[in-house]
């Protein structure tokens with residue numbers, strides 16, 4: 251059996267070195283900043299919503315490899331999805347990272363995003379992996395322009 255950890259590591263490194271959809275978006279209908287004070291990760295997320303659908307998603311920012319790779323893969327994953335589908339994916343991704351060790355998660359629905367499951371073993375890194383997703387959720391809910399994971403009560407407790 252191939253070493254999955256190594257493969258996962260490679261995918262994360264690839265996305266952190268060459269993040270997808272890594273640019274400012276002209277004509278974005280939502281622009282929101284996310285910040286992870288624990289690690290110093292920052293990003294600006296751009297969304298172009300067409301009706302109920304995320305027609306386009308991109309981001310800019312600086313941060314650790316996990317935060318960048320996670321945001322990169324998130325933009326790939328949610329492009330073309332409806333708000334509801336994207337919110338459901340957020341819930342699954344979030345559950346995978348915050349569930350007790352060994353708890354099952356919906357690997358089929360998560361697809362490639364399951365490579366982040368190992369991050370759950372490193373609690374300090376969980377916010378790095380979820381920051382982009384929390385920012386997406388805030389953007390879809392029409393929250394403020396700036397969003398810090400874990401800063402506000404009820405915002406992001408993981």
Ligand code: ZN
Pocket residue numbers: 286289290291313314315316317377378
């Ligand atoms: Zn980080």
